Amino acid sequence: MQRLHIDVTLLVLLIALSSMGLFILMSSGQDDVSLLQRQITRLGVAFFAMLLIAQIPPHILKIFTPWLFLAGIVLLLSVLFVGDIGKGAQRWLDLGVFRFQPSELLKLATPMMIAWYIAERRLPPKLKHIVLATIFIVIPTALIAKQPDLGTAILIASSGLAVLFLAGISWRLILGVAASIGALAPVLWNYMKDYQQQRVLTFLNPEDDPLGAGYHIIQSKIAIGSGGINGKGWMNGSQARLEFLPESSTDFIFAVFSEEFGLIGCIGLLSIYLFIFIRSIYIATQAQDTFSRLLAGSLAFTFFIYLFVNVGMVTGILPVVGVPLPLVSYGGTSMVTILLGFGILMSIHTHRKLLST
Amino acid sequence: MKTSFDLKNTHQENRLFFGRCFALIIFVLVLFFFLIARLAYLQIETHEKYADLAQNNRVKLSVINPVRGLIFDTHGQVLAENYPSFSLELIPEQIEDLDKTIQQLRAILPVSDDEIQVFHKRRRLQKRFSSTPLRNRLNETEVAIFSAKRHLFAGVDIQARPLRRYTFPELTSHVVGYVGAINQKELKIIDPVNYRGTRHIGKTGIERSYEQQLHGNVGYQQTENTSHGRTVNVISYAPPISGSNLTLNIDINLQRVAYDALGAYTGAIAAIDTKTGAVRALISKPGFNSNLFARGINQTSYDALRKSPKRPLFNRFLRGQYPPGSTLKPFLGLAGLEKTVISPHQQTFCPGYYQLPKQEHKYRDWKKGGHGSTTLHKAIVQSCDVYFYTLAHELKIDRMHQFLNLFGFGQKTGVDLLGERSGLLPSREWKKRSRNTAWYPGETLIAGIGQGFNLTTPLQLAQATAVLANKGTAYTPSLVAKINSVLVNPKQNTPVSLNTEKNWDIIIDAMYDVVNSPRGTARKISEDAAFKMAGKTGTAQVFSIKQDEKYDENTVVEHLKDHALFIAFAPVDKPQLAIAVIVENGGHGGSVAAPIARAMFDQYIK
Numbered sequence: 001m002q003r004l005h006i007d008v009t010l011l012v013l014l015i016a017l018s019s020m021g022l023f024i025l026m027s028s029g030q031d032d033v034s035l036l037q038r039q040i041t042r043l044g045v046a047f048f049a050m051l052l053i054a055q056i057p058p059h060i061l062k063i064f065t066p067w068l069f070l071a072g073i074v075l076l077l078s079v080l081f082v083g084d085i086g087k088g089a090q091r092w093l094d095l096g097v098f099r100f101q102p103s104e105l106l107k108l109a110t111p112m113m114i115a116w117y118i119a120e121r122r123l124p125p126k127l128k129h130i131v132l133a134t135i136f137i138v139i140p141t142a143l144i145a146k147q148p149d150l151g152t153a154i155l156i157a158s159s160g161l162a163v164l165f166l167a168g169i170s171w172r173l174i175l176g177v178a179a180s181i182g183a184l185a186p187v188l189w190n191y192m193k194d195y196q197q198q199r200v201l202t203f204l205n206p207e208d209d210p211l212g213a214g215y216h217i218i219q220s221k222i223a224i225g226s227g228g229i230n231g232k233g234w235m236n237g238s239q240a241r242l243e244f245l246p247e248s249s250t251d252f253i254f255a256v257f258s259e260e261f262g263l264i265g266c267i268g269l270l271s272i273y274l275f276i277f278i279r280s281i282y283i284a285t286q287a288q289d290t291f292s293r294l295l296a297g298s299l300a301f302t303f304f305i306y307l308f309v310n311v312g313m314v315t316g317i318l319p320v321v322g323v324p325l326p327l328v329s330y331g332g333t334s335m336v337t338i339l340l341g342f343g344i345l346m347s348i349h350t351h352r353k354l355l356s357t
Numbered sequence: 358m359k360t361s362f363d364l365k366n367t368h369q370e371n372r373l374f375f376g377r378c379f380a381l382i383i384f385v386l387v388l389f390f391f392l393i394a395r396l397a398y399l400q401i402e403t404h405e406k407y408a409d410l411a412q413n414n415r416v417k418l419s420v421i422n423p424v425r426g427l428i429f430d431t432h433g434q435v436l437a438e439n440y441p442s443f444s445l446e447l448i449p450e451q452i453e454d455l456d457k458t459i460q461q462l463r464a465i466l467p468v469s470d471d472e473i474q475v476f477h478k479r480r481r482l483q484k485r486f487s488s489t490p491l492r493n494r495l496n497e498t499e500v501a502i503f504s505a506k507r508h509l510f511a512g513v514d515i516q517a518r519p520l521r522r523y524t525f526p527e528l529t530s531h532v533v534g535y536v537g538a539i540n541q542k543e544l545k546i547i548d549p550v551n552y553r554g555t556r557h558i559g560k561t562g563i564e565r566s567y568e569q570q571l572h573g574n575v576g577y578q579q580t581e582n583t584s585h586g587r588t589v590n591v592i593s594y595a596p597p598i599s600g601s602n603l604t605l606n607i608d609i610n611l612q613r614v615a616y617d618a619l620g621a622y623t624g625a626i627a628a629i630d631t632k633t634g635a636v637r638a639l640i641s642k643p644g645f646n647s648n649l650f651a652r653g654i655n656q657t658s659y660d661a662l663r664k665s666p667k668r669p670l671f672n673r674f675l676r677g678q679y680p681p682g683s684t685l686k687p688f689l690g691l692a693g694l695e696k697t698v699i700s701p702h703q704q705t706f707c708p709g710y711y712q713l714p715k716q717e718h719k720y721r722d723w724k725k726g727g728h729g730s731t732t733l734h735k736a737i738v739q740s741c742d743v744y745f746y747t748l749a750h751e752l753k754i755d756r757m758h759q760f761l762n763l764f765g766f767g768q769k770t771g772v773d774l775l776g777e778r779s780g781l782l783p784s785r786e787w788k789k790r791s792r793n794t795a796w797y798p799g800e801t802l803i804a805g806i807g808q809g810f811n812l813t814t815p816l817q818l819a820q821a822t823a824v825l826a827n828k829g830t831a832y833t834p835s836l837v838a839k840i841n842s843v844l845v846n847p848k849q850n851t852p853v854s855l856n857t858e859k860n861w862d863i864i865i866d867a868m869y870d871v872v873n874s875p876r877g878t879a880r881k882i883s884e885d886a887a888f889k890m891a892g893k894t895g896t897a898q899v900f901s902i903k904q905d906e907k908y909d910e911n912t913v914v915e916h917l918k919d920h921a922l923f924i925a926f927a928p929v930d931k932p933q934l935a936i937a938v939i940v941e942n943g944g945h946g947g948s949v950a951a952p953i954a955r956a957m958f959d960q961y962i963k
Contacts, residue, residue, distance in 0.1 A: 123374075221407060226408040228404045238414070244414045258400070263401065304388070
């Protein structure tokens, strides 16, 4: 396996997770066979891409990093001018053959870029390097938030910040920045689009508008709450099957799972995510160069943040920002990006030089 | 040196990195348990609340209305039935721009301003998401026109709903009554479960009095529906129970004869089967088209009915209270015989007036010259007032009241219709109670000829006549003969028993001569009759004439003319039917009211 550059533990966990995802999709997708087939195809492609990227040694990836990042930024800018508009946001770039979201590329390119930049310097990084790194984070984040895609912007920002955190920026700086962000929140509010503001307001009080903006959250909470400890059983969730739950196959698929498998199922599912995270962090600690370990740690953390934001918004503790449940939600692009990330992790873990022996 | 520095540095970096990884793990674990705690809160702490909400989402309870019972006459002729009517209905909550939609509908179907106004009024009274009719009674062409364009109108649909139709709307407008849309007052008293899908309720007559039986029981269907309202699965089904069909005692043919016989007069008629108390005809004229109410009457038509001087909406046989006039005389004569105040052959001289001892006031007889020597028989046949003044004076008001009470005067008959009036049988106690004044002897005299305070309803008068014809055997008048196929038994009342049984015959004999003797006040109606009738005419004063003033029927305006009354039963030896006829402002009972009774007997007795 080492020679195939596959991390078995990670692979098993990822396959377990995606299989569970398929089972939930069978229920939430109302036995739509073609929906399931498309998802399986995507998973196949994504897993293949993961194994492919695992073959590339980390130092090669490191060489391409700045160019990848630059290409990502250029594509983001072009989306702003020629991109398609879908669901009130400009995210897609039509390349003739397929449509592509440059923001997905940045999900990997941003932490790679920061890791590349920081790894060239001594740790902990100096303030001027931190400032420059922050600019590298802010550029894609701002461009994506402007599309507007708040969910992806949050993920990209946290992946970049995770690198800085792992690189060892001082706690004092972290607390200072956190405090000033708190102070700047009202300014940020003014830059949000109407529908984003509405989402935040709805999140704060969903019952205000039960048939309008609050509908998603209320129906989702009904689905989860009614699942109880043991759940209603697979394929027995009335909320999704009777179409009360919106986006039940995509962003809100966790509500379907909760309704059918209850709290016990939820703890099980979340534990798989936790195990994946822990395995990924372990890989980071075993990595042999700074670039690899920073990147691995960031990918591990971002994966968990993905989960947290999605479950948080479905359970009503975070605003609805449109983040899918990784590897479970129906949809292709984000799945490919996530598995490419794990491909990088596998590459990092399997290309180590055996020093001690 | 450089290498060692680097190595040392790497070591330091490692420590820093491991520390940060550890911090990250702690942070992630905190987030992890935070999510678990949130899920536990939703799925354990508030589970029941959300389970209920999910159930409400899932299961939709829909109502299946029962079919209202039909109403038949005694021969099985349909009097009230249901027919499907197509109405154009809107669910306002499902329509984005209501005014625009209505305008678009008007472009393809005629909708009047009136209908739009009614629609908005109804809409406000209704529950959210319930269907409100905009137009009723669409014809087939209109149904087709809309159906073709239905996809353009979300929230608009055609509903088939049963409407009530009366076969003889004018003839039975008061006895069968009508149904109408449930109003706010009724909404508060009806069973909200059973009437959940019901729009109409009985407003008057049988429709109102037998509402419970006619309505039936609502049915339910629990279905699993999608959020778009598509039914996926039927969970439970409870069929509705149709309302009971009612067979009335009313004979629609007799009803028609009576109604027609009244001609252009207003008035009331009640006819009771003496053997059972079954009510065979009940007329209040003028009637009205009860179908207008069943369909939903518009304001103009309703105002026209309400303001008509002939008061077509007033139920005269049940709620009209008329002085019985001379029709009370047979009962008073019977009272005199029973209380041995008079004897059959005893004579009283009638000079044309009566004076109380030591009083100036002259109580007049209708016949100016008087009747001369008068027996009880003659007094009834010719309706001598002076004889009954004398009788009343000797009988006194207390005994009059006690005896007339036995025949049901001053009391509700207990007929199976709501809203009956009791009439008025005056007494000392009544006057003390209601007017706080003493009873005067003069009032006894006036009561003796059925005037003054005395008031009876036409139904009450027919009932008293039936008891007299039966020689005391009494039944509660009843309209409903059968509920579905279950017979309603006649309800017998305490009979009127006399000390001297022969007294019945004396009175009935006199009533026979009212119709059959050459001097009887209703002698004209005996001509060519295939059976023998007994009766008594009456004339009730609408306005009182002053002392020494002459009532001239030619100069009195129509609505102040006397009411003509007639009570009768036939055949005399084996009575079948007792009738009371009141013709408002008809003048003389003998010439106007009596022929109506004759026509009815001709129809009924075969």
